[in-house]
Amino acid sequence: MNKNARIPLRELILSRYSSFSGKEKKVADYILQNSHVAFALPINSLAEQADVSSATIVRFSQRLGFSGFQELKSQIIEEVKEEINPEERFKLLVPDNNAVETVIKVAENEVKNINLTIDNIVPQNFKEFIERLRQSSCVNTLGIGISSILARLAAYLLNQAGLKTQFLQKEEHYFEEKLINLNKKEAILAFSFPPYSKETISAVKFCYERGLTCLSISDKPTAPIIKYSHSFMTVSTKNIMFTNSIGAVVVLLNAIATDIAFLNKKKVVLHLDLLNQLEKNGFLA
Numbered sequence: 358m359n360k361n362a363r364i365p366l367r368e369l370i371l372s373r374y375s376s377f378s379g380k381e382k383k384v385a386d387y388i389l390q391n392s393h394v395a396f397a398l399p400i401n402s403l404a405e406q407a408d409v410s411s412a413t414i415v416r417f418s419q420r421l422g423f424s425g426f427q428e429l430k431s432q433i434i435e436e437v438k439e440e441i442n443p444e445e446r447f448k449l450l451v452p453d454n455n456a457v458e459t460v461i462k463v464a465e466n467e468v469k470n471i472n473l474t475i476d477n478i479v480p481q482n483f484k485e486f487i488e489r490l491r492q493s494s495c496v497n498t499l500g501i502g503i504s505s506i507l508a509r510l511a512a513y514l515l516n517q518a519g520l521k522t523q524f525l526q527k528e529e530h531y532f533e534e535k536l537i538n539l540n541k542k543e544a545i546l547a548f549s550f551p552p553y554s555k556e557t558i559s560a561v562k563f564c565y566e567r568g569l570t571c572l573s574i575s576d577k578p579t580a581p582i583i584k585y586s587h588s589f590m591t592v593s594t595k596n597i598m599f600t601n602s603i604g605a606v607v608v609l610l611n612a613i614a615t616d617i618a619f620l621n622k623k624k625v626v627l628h629l630d631l632l633n634q635l636e637k638n639g640f641l642a
Contacts, residue, residue: 366392366432369421377420380409384417388433396433400426466597467604473593474605486588487616489570490515493544496522499532500548501557507548507574507606514614519621522546532560544570549582550594550601561585574606 370385377385387407388395395403403426404411418429490496496515498508505527512524525535536545545564549557558581565571565585573586576594583589592609596602 366421366429366436373420377417380413381417381420383407383409384414392433393437396430396437463597466595467602470593470595470602470605471608474591474609477591477593482588483590486572486590487613487620489544489572489588490520490546490613491617491620493570494521494540494542496520496544496546497525497536497539498522498546498548499525499527499557499560501527501554503601503603504548504550504554504557507603507610508546510607511546511548511610511614514610515617518614518618520617527556532556533563536560536564539564539569541568544572547571547573547582547586548606549573549575549580551576553581558582558585574609576601 367389370389374382374385384403384407387403391406398406400411400414404414407414414426418424418426421429423429423432496512498511498515499505500508509524512522515522525532539545545561547557547561549561553575561571561573561582562585565587571586573580573582573589575582575589575591577591578589580591590609590613592605594601594603594606
């Protein structure tokens, strides 16, 4: 596998541009300006468009760290696919009549999301995120759409880990009508993924400006909600479908809750003992 696979191609080309020969710079210029066309061109057509030989295309690919043109082309295709909105990308998919193959593709996608999420975790940021949650008198989770499901799951897991948490259900009211009663010792844990609900962002901004601790989980550091977050975690949510994948989010939430449970071990054990006693006495039957 190409060692530069995770470096955006544009960034990779620009970082090495000064070392290219004159002909290689022609190839670089063409790809930088026409990536949405270049991915569909065979090597001879790309060479013709860039006014160089096919051998130059191969040398250029190898100078970037690829084994050859096909590997370079594969990265161009992957990056172009990322720029297409999810709905359009879904329309381009060719259905597979083999159900098992579909399961495999979805599973592989989830594994990739989990690995990308792990690779992007900065230990110090994770620790800070945990500490801000633990220091709050109560954590309030919120989100809209699939993010509301994740917010509800987070509330359940954090309560199990000994952290007082409540899920803010959005009904007929705006979030702000519920948030206005929170005090500054409480924290907000918001979930925001594409297409980024404006109402969720507005709710977190409202709390941020009132001095509450605001935490968020989103898909990238440049997501709109990050601007109003004292601490945040990012998760890869790329999906074969046009919705956000939640596999890596669930793994992250499980890790957060597990870490907090270890830190709150005495409290968690007492809670479990109490539940067991209530069950023995028939209160949970």
